[in-house]
Structure formats: structure tokens, C-alpha cells
Amino acid sequence: MSIGSVPLRFKVEIDPERCMKCGRCVENCSYGVFRKESDNIVVANSRACVACHRCLAFCPRDAIDIYEKPTDYRTHPVWTREVREAVFNQAKTGRIIVAGMGNVLPYPSIFDRLVLDACQVTNPSIDPLREPMELRTYIGKKPAALSVKEKPNGDAELLTKLAPNLKLETPIMIGHMSYGAISLNAQTALAKAVTKMGTFLGTGEGGLHESLYPYQDHMIVQVASGRFGVDINYLERGAAIEIKIGQGAKPGIGGHLPGEKVCADVSCTRMIPEGSDAISPAPHHDIYSIEDLKQLVHSLKEATEWKKPVFVKIAAVHNSAAIAAGIARSGADAVVIDGFRGGTGAAPRVFRDHVGIPVEAAVASVDAKLRKQGVRNEVSIIASGGIRQSADIAKIICLGADAVYIGTSALVAMGCRVCGTCNRGTCAWGIATQRPELTKRLDPETNAVQVANLIHAWTDEIAELMGAAGINSIESLRGNRDRLRGYMLDEGLLNVLDVKTVGA
């Protein structure tokens, strides 16, 4: 082979002094890095290491070290290792490079250049331990105005009929990760966590497995272009329905679940043959205009007797604002905007890393556009794709979101080390895999507690941030640009975000 091999990425070492030869690393590494040789444990294939850290986490003696190898390439500021390796790979295979998880390019984070404000003397901060803090959020259509008939005796009769809304006890939901992309144990843990926390989980486009029926009141069922798992039973079970048009990790393209991940159970839930590739095309073949979308929104509502909110999810792109305005008028109850840092089970790397825009800018411009058209209050905005911490949530709410979907962070709460190889189906943590020997590593009970803990902790942190800003109800944080300042952001971006600079 004329190109030969590329240099090692991660170097794995076992300290023989510390190793007690228990063999746990051999058992735990699903990538075959370790091997037992007579009485010894050896690193048989460092090259296979993806730095998922499963071995490190389970070595009882801290005997393993994993280094990111300092590059052997001649250093070059432009021709980075990733760029050159991609060229080597594609020169060899002639194929599109597929990758998992989120964008790996070091775009500067807008979240990290926004700071929240706090109040001092003249408007007192509110102590969340002693005063009520309201994070309850309703997602769905709201009327522009209320019509109330008030009688002279003080009785008031509400004439406006409200559309169904989802009641969230925290603005944090978990986004759509399908059974197929992630394991049933992982989905079960997430479903238990959202049920406990009074919030919601998306099913993804993989259908709803029978064992999740007990959590259906906290699940949002997804209708994607492949229509996998979609029938009336599925629609009726969800608390809300989401039409997926686009996804932040891969705007403009559809989904692909490799046949290896389509085991018997997945095939049954998705309603496709076992072992077949599940390909959802980029467009819905019945949606080529906003009118078509409107028809689908209406038919889903009609099918479920107008009892459920219908969301539409799009990837954050430059004309998101105009699209969202169309969606708002299509009768949808919420628009989900998924930024370019969103995770994925598998995507062409070129899309994952290069297409789309940050969710911060997209949400700000959608919020502004909907306000300009006087319909902001009638439709909810859910932001997703790149939410890493509670501060990000507070910031995106200030920029105009009603609530967020988290994805990667919920997986990290279950052990995911963001190794970026979900596409291979060998996730050593039992998350992005369907192999029974791996999925059983994940105990839904303990993992549910961890995910619920994360949501709980973040909810408390948001309450603290609100209290510091002198705000006791989340409605007053939403779209509140006064509580944000841009730190070293350029003027153009400050304008898009409609945020003043620090010091102003």
C-alpha cells in the first residue's frame, strides 16, 4: 500500500508494577485494544483505541494510561492531522467519511462569549432557598389575547379555549435519540429520568418500544421522513408529536441506521426487516413546500383528535428565521432549532463539521423574526444542539428559547466519553450499540438516577442564576436580552443577538 498507515492517535500503556492482571480491561474494551497473553495482560493494539476510557474507568489499580500522541506529522498550521488523515483515508477508500457524535472543529463558542448579569443593591437578588422560583414552562400554542367575560359579581368566565400544551417542571428536555441509535437500556434510563423530573424525552425516529409504554406520557414521538415505527398506535401514545425536517449535526440530509444495528427488536420497533439499513431520506417525500408541511401538521393533529401539540424540528441554518415563521403559521405548536453542535449516531463528517450555524445565533434571529411578525408568543421555541451546562440554558432562554433539548450531556451523565465513534455500533459504554454484551453494561435504574441528578442540578443552578438576576419566574428570563452581555463579540454578531456589549 503506497500510503501506508497513519500515525497512532492514542497510545495505551499498562504499568506492570500496578497491574494485578484481573483482565477487566480485556473484557471492557469493545475495540480489542487489550489481550491476555499467557499470564500477562498486553496492549495488543493501541491503534484501535478511541479513547472511550471504559478501561480506565474499570481498572481497579489505575494501571492504564492513555495519551493523545503528540503528532508525528511535520507540524503545519493549516494541514492539520485531521485534514491529512481524511485525505489519506479517502484516497484509499474513495468513500464519504462517516463519524459519530458532534462537530469536532474548534469554532469559537458564542455561549462562552456571553455573560449573564446579576443585580446588586437597587434591585435585590432573590434567594431561591427562601423564595419561590418558578421554572415551570408550558410548551405549545398560546393565544395572542384572552377573551374573558366578567360578571358584575366578580365571576369571570374564560371564553378562549387553550390549545393543548406540554407542562414541563423544568425547561430541560432530552432530545430525540432513537432506539437503534442508542440501546434500549439507554432509552429506558432516559425515560425514567424525565418521568421523575416532570419533563420529556424524544423517541427519535425509531418508533416506541413496548417496554417504554409506561413512560409514554413523558415521551415525544417523532415522525421523520422514513416514517419508521409510525402508526396510529404510536402517535396516540406520545404526549406530543415531532416532525423532523432537519437535524443540527447534518442539515440537509437524512438519517442512516446501518443494518448491523438493526437487530430483531429494533426491526420490530422500527417496522423494518432485520439487518436492513434504515435510511430516512433527506426530504419527506410528501413535503416540498410549507403548504405540504402544513398538511402534515394538520393530518397528524386530525389523527390524534387535536389533543396533542405538534412540533417541527429544523436544523439551524441561515434562513431558519424565515422557515420558523412559516412553521409558526403552519399550525405547529413549537419549532425546534437544532444547532450545528448537535450530536448524532452517524453523519458524513463533512456535514457534521461544516454545515449549519450555532444555535445561539439561530434562536436569536428566529425570536426576532417571530416578534416582528407578531406571532412569537403563539408558538414555542425549543433550542438544541450544543447545550453543555446550565449557563448555556439560561443564556439561550435569554436569547428567546422557551426550553431546551439536551442530548450529548444526558449521554455523558450515563458514562459517554464523547469518543465520537457512535457510528461503529461498538460503544463500550453500552449506549450507542445494540450488542447485548455491551448494552447490558448499562443499568437503567442507576443511569436514570444519574440523568435525573443532572437535570435536577442544572434546574437548581438556573434557579440560582434567575435569583441573582432578581427574577422569580422563567417567563421573565425568556427573550430578556438585558440580562446578557456580549464579551469580545463583534458588532455584527451583537446585532444578530440583539445584545449589548459588556460595560454597556
Next chain:
Amino acid sequence: MCGIIGVIDKRRQLMDGSKIRESLALMDERGSGEGAGYAAYGIYPEFADAYALHVFFDNVRENKPALVQELEKWGRIVHDEPIPIYEAGIKKVHTPWRFFFKPDVTKAQESHTSADDIVMRLVMNTNSARKGSLIFSSGKNMGVFKASGWPEEVANLYRIQDYKGYLWLAHNRYPTNTSGWWGGAHPFNLLDWSVVHNGEITSYGTNRRYIESYGYDCTMYTDTEVVAYLVDLLVRKHGLSEKLAVKALAPPFWDEIDAMPAKEQELNRALRLTYGPALMNGPFAICVATADTLIGFTDRIKLRPLVTGEHNDRLYISSEEAAIRRIEPEIEDVRMPKAGEPVIGRVIA
């Protein structure tokens, strides 16, 4: 800080401004000499059907012709004159002027435009253009008088005691988030709505974006302005009663709503869902007046004081009991309303 006082006579008996002046001056400690103001209703009986537009001109000769031209485009100026002012030790930065103006709805482009809508538009356009003219009061048979200075100085500047009204609001300012300037003094007014406020509205950013999507422009650099626009939207445009409007602005907590009987719960939930962006947060005590009503309320956890008193036909609302007693020493029925609870006085004749 900031001191507020409001009084309404339910039988429209007129009160001159002398007592209000004294009452406000009693709260000098709540101010910093950077702004005070008064609103009085019933003061222009001879022009009762015309909108009394109070305007600050930076330079009358330069700025007035453009405004006159604009007004004449939309209606008729019945009368105009400088608002009389007197030596009071205040540095004069603007010339206050008043126009009595009758809009002509046939000149509006859309058939459903009301006279109020025309005046609101004129106010918004004039104030956002910032060309040396600021319309700071635009109701009928009422007017706002304000400037930078101590309460007594501002009262002396306009000789407040010369005006006779059945409903008064007054405000002594301790500016914290914006500098003291004439336009930034309270009361804030739009059409018949006038507002005085003690505190800060931490939800201002949300409230402002909400109200601006309904065509209101916030131009005064201060949080109180939105209150006048929010009540105008909720009460005048959306037809809510003042009581329900206050429930939208300072609603009960979800725990309280959850504990209500089903029907009340439904109404309160609907109010929060629909008017969430109008919900006001932060520490505040607010008095809102309109032609026949005086409303007082505080934020949901009462971070600013508010006291009410009733005596014969008069309802008083103030930051301090002593300020009420300065006007009516005999008063017995003094109360401290609960957080978020609206206190409403209405004329009955």
C-alpha cells in the same frame, strides 16, 4: 427608593395640588433631587374632548413647526400654549408646551383606526425620532408635569397648587438605572394611562420585546415606560378588566394556582400562558391611573412597600403611611395590601 403617592376622589370632587406637593415633599428622603412629577386628572374641563399633548421642546422655534405640521396632518389643534412655568431654582433644559388636539379618524389609512390609535402613533413616532420634541403626556382632560429636581422645586416650577383634579399621582425619583433627565422623571403616560413606580423591573428586556411586537416603541431609557404600554395593551386593546390585567402583570405563583378550584385555576393558567411575557419581575410598587380608576399593586413577593388608606370618598395609595396622613390626618382605614394584590379605586359618578 422613590416615593409614590396617588389619590382618587370617587365623586370627582376636585383637589388642588398643594396637599399632594406637601405629601410628596415629606418623602424627600426617597429621592435624590433628580426628578419628580405629578399627574392630575380633570384639570382641563374647557378642552375635555381634546387630547392634551404635553411636549418638551429642546428649542421651540426649531422643533415646534415640525410637530405642528405632523399634528395637522392627522387632525386639528384646538389650542396651544406654553405650559406656564415659574422660577424654582431648576435649570431649564426644555420648554414645556401643551397642545389641545382633536384627531380626525377619516385621515387614517385603515378604517378601524381609532382616535386613540392615531394619538398613540403620533406619540411613538415623535418620541422615537428624538428630534428635540418629546410628547410626555397625551390623555384627555389630564396632564403630567415633571422635571429634574426635588418634589417642591418641580411643584413650584409648574405651580402645581394652581391645578385642580379629582385624581392625582406624584413621584419622587431616586434614579438608579438611568440618569436623571426631564423625560425620565415619572409619571409616565400614554393616552389616559399614567404610571408611577418605585423599584426596578428586572423583566424589562422581556416586557419590552413583547410590547414592541405590538407597535409600542420604548424610547425613554427606563423600565417604567413599559408599564403604561402594557396596561394600555391589556386593558384598552385586549379588553381585560384592570383586575385581570394586574393578575397578568403580577400573577399568583403556580403553587397557588394549582391549589385553586378548577375554574379559577383554568383562568389563571390561561392568563399566565397568554401573558407570560407581560409578567413583571423585580422589586416594584406601582400606581397606575386612568380617567376613572386608580390602581396600586406590588411585585409578587412585595420587595417594595405599598400602603393604602380610605377616607370618605377618597382612596390613597402610597409608599408611606405618613405621606397619606400628611393629606388626611384623620384617616383610620389604613391597610398594607398583600404582594401582587391589586387595590382599585373607581369613580362612581
